[in-house]
Every structure is written in C-alpha cells, then in structure tokens.
Amino acid sequence: MFSGQLPHYLEPRKLVRQGGEISGHTTVAALPRLAEFQSSQDSVVRARLAFEQDEDGHHCIRGEVHTELELRCQRCLEPVRYEVNASVELALVWSEDQARALPEHLDPWLASDEKMVLAELLEEELLLALPLVATHEQCPEPLDNPAAGAGAGANEGSDKPERENPFAVLERLKKGPRE
Numbered sequence: 001m002f003s004g005q006l007p008h009y010l011e012p013r014k015l016v017r018q019g020g021e022i023s024g025h026t027t028v029a030a031l032p033r034l035a036e037f038q039s040s041q042d043s044v045v046r047a048r049l050a051f052e053q054d055e056d057g058h059h060c061i062r063g064e065v066h067t068e069l070e071l072r073c074q075r076c077l078e079p080v081r082y083e084v085n086a087s088v089e090l091a092l093v094w095s096e097d098q099a100r101a102l103p104e105h106l107d108p109w110l111a112s113d114e115k116m117v118l119a120e121l122l123e124e125e126l127l128l129a130l131p132l133v134a135t136h137e138q139c140p141e142p143l144d145n146p147a148a149g150a151g152a153g154a155n156e157g158s159d160k161p162e163r164e165n166p167f168a169v170l171e172r173l174k175k176g177p178r179e
C-alpha cells in the first residue's frame with residue numbers, strides 16, 4: 001500500500017482529472033522544514049493521497065501522512081518518540097480569491113504552477129499535526145545519580161572495617177601458612 005518512493009513533483013491538476021492516487025514513502029531528511037528534528041532524519045515518512053473533484057468542482061487532495069519524530073518531553077525533558085498522523089483534506093486553488101471562496105472544511109493549498117513539490121505539502125501537514133506540548137505518557141524513572149555510583153565504586157578499594165571483602169579474608173587464609 002505504501003510501496004515505492006514518493007515522487008518529487010506532482011502535477012495536481014492532471015491527477016485530479018485522472019482521479020489519481022499516489023502512495024509511497026520518503027524520509028524526514030527529504031523534508032527541509034523538519035531539519036530541526038536532527039535525531040529523526042532517518043524516520044520514514046509514508047503518505048497516501050487521493051486526487052479528485054468533489055461535487056462542487058473543488059480540486060481536492062485527501063489522504064494521510066505518517067511519520068515518527070523525536071520530540072522533547074516537556075515534563076522530564078527527555079526525548080519522546082511521537083507518532084505523527086496527519087490527515088489531509090485540502091483543496092487546490094490557484095488564487096487568493098479561490099481560497100477565500102472555499103467551504104470551512106477544506107483548507108486551501110495554493111498551487112502556483114502546474115507542478116507542485118510534494119515535500120512542501122508533506123512537511124506542512126506533518127508540522128500542523130504536531131502536538132503543542134509533547135510529553136511521555138509515563139515519564140521514565142530518573143537514572144541513578146551518576147555521582148552516587150562513582151562514590152560506591154571508590155569505596156571498593158578502601159579498607160572499610162565494618163564489611164570486609166570475604167575473598168580478601170580467604171586470600172589471607174590461603175597465603176597465611178606459607179609465609
């Protein structure tokens with residue numbers, strides 16, 4: 001269903017006329033406006049878009065775009081993987097006037113040319129679908145304080161009278177008679 005690489009350019013008017021559908025995948029790295037998500041550049045972006053004319057003659061693009069991004073949890077400030085599911089419901093327009101005339105449920109997509117860059121649509125829809133505030137459902141337990149760990153390690157070598165290492169005792173017993 002999502003097989004194949006998504007095309008770079010689309011010819012939306014032609015696709016609408018044909019009632020075409022495109023589906024496939026790309027990566028976050030191919031979407032310049034998602035460059036800030038540095039640890040998610042390898043994430044796969046999957047999209048399926050159908051082009052059709054609705055009963056009022058609008059050139060509609062409907063479908064979905066998915067990816068997974070690493071966001072910063074606003075509670076614990078650790079990274080949190082977020083599944084971004086954008087549902088697309090756009091109407092192609094070629095002028096501001098056309099955009100204003102659209103019914104509420106259709107967002108305009110201003111096409112300036114016969115060709116459109118698909119990545120621009122994908123990144124816009126994904127950005128719109130991001131949560132305002134990202135948090136873990138349940139934040140991970142904070143890791144042990146690394147300073148405390150180092151302290152415990154340092155104690156190993158020191159001669160603490162209250163708890164002698166049993167192996168050291170054994171070693172002394174073994175060596176004792178020969179000395």
Ligand SMILES: [Zn+2]
Nearest residue numbers: 073076136139
């Ligand atoms: Zn968290």
